[in-house]
Amino acid sequence: MKTILVDPDRCMQCCNCQNACKDEHCDNDWSPIALPQGRHQFWIQVREQEVGQGTRMKLNRVPVLCQQCADAPCMKVAGEAMYRREEGYVLIDPAKAKGLKKLVDACPYGVIYYNDELDMPQKCTMCAHLLDMGWDRPRCVAACPADALSYVDVDELTWDNMYAPLERLNPEFGTNPQVAYVNLPKPFIAGAVYDPKGDRCLEGVKVKATHMVTGKSWKTRSDNYGEFRLRRLDPGYYTVAFDLCGYSYKEISKVDARRCPDLEDIQLYPKAE
Ligand code: SF4
Ligand code: SF4
Numbered sequence: 021m022k023t024i025l026v027d028p029d030r031c032m033q034c035c036n037c038q039n040a041c042k043d044e045h046c047d048n049d050w051s052p053i054a055l056p057q058g059r060h061q062f063w064i065q066v067r068e069q070e071v072g073q074g075t076r077m078k079l080n081r082v083p084v085l086c087q088q089c090a091d092a093p094c095m096k097v098a099g100e101a102m103y104r105r106e107e108g109y110v111l112i113d114p115a116k117a118k119g120l121k122k123l124v125d126a127c128p129y130g131v132i133y134y135n136d137e138l139d140m141p142q143k144c145t146m147c148a149h150l151l152d153m154g155w156d157r158p159r160c161v162a163a164c165p166a167d168a169l170s171y172v173d174v175d176e177l178t179w180d181n182m183y184a185p186l187e188r189l190n191p192e193f194g195t196n197p198q199v200a201y202v203n204l205p206k207p208f209i210a211g212a213v214y215d216p217k218g219d220r221c222l223e224g225v226k227v228k229a230t231h232m233v234t235g236k237s238w239k240t241r242s243d244n245y246g247e248f249r250l251r252r253l254d255p256g257y258y259t260v261a262f263d264l265c266g267y268s269y270k271e272i273s274k275v276d277a278r279r280c281p282d283l284e285d286i287q288l289y290p291k292a293e
């Protein structure tokens with residue numbers, strides 16, 4: 021089976037993939053694979069999320085399309101209105117899907133849309149009509165100028181072939197997605213340490229974040245502006261410790277790395293003489 025490999029690190033948000041999908045599917049009837057795509061749909065979409073704030077803000081971009089789940093919850097709801105092709109792709113059958121609005125909520129990835137004009141749900145088809153015509157990859161992959169999307173054999177997705185660890189989008193949904201990712205955005209914790217008495221930024225502070233469940237820890241030191249950033253953390257809550265010779269030790273607990281990663285300005289006080 022071939023699948024799409026997505027690398028958000030390479031994505032420039034040029035939207036070529038979105039436009040190519042629209043060009044291929046809007047106003048085009050590719051029956052029996054799909055009817056024309058509804059105007060307000062994005063079968064592939066670069067989703068943005070701002071995390072943190074100010075100079076410590078990070079903009080995450082992740083291209084998202086149907087994940088071609090092996091345990092697809094949409095198929096359980098759809099009955100005969102969805103089917104799996106021989107090579108493994110999950111498709112909505114436009115001849116049997118009329119009125120099936122409940123399919124939209126059956127997908128935890130939010131990639132099924134409802135076409136009110138046609139009165140039916142629609143989603144990415146993996147460009148199965150093009151593959152059937154002999155194309156070697158879907159339109160969105162062909163349109164990506166940055167190699168953020170590639171069409172690869174699942175057997176090639178091995179440890180030896182990959183330039184970064186292989187990941188899945190939201191594995192917690194439990195749908196066994198077949199679309200693969202590398203370099204998905206990871207949580208971080210950032211801030212700046214200063215001495216309010218001496219009114220100065222503190223350089224060289226040892227900063228250590230310890231995951232409150234697994235005990236795994238990440239370390240760094242503050243720079244000459246007192247700034248620090250602990251990158252590529254696991255999701256979850258952390259205890260963050262600050263240690264500098266001559267200053268009182270400080271700990272902050274229950275820091276949620278995914279939602280509130282910016283600790284802002286942290287005060288460290290000199291130890292009493
Ligand atoms: S991503 Fe959604 S629509 Fe696609 S197979 Fe999985 S559950 Fe179904
Ligand atoms: S594979 Fe085809 S249908 Fe799916 S998002 Fe890409 S261009 Fe659109």
Ligand code: SF4
Nearest residue numbers: 031032034035037164
């Ligand atoms: S075409 Fe490629 S680089 Fe451009 S937005 Fe889509 S995935 Fe990102």
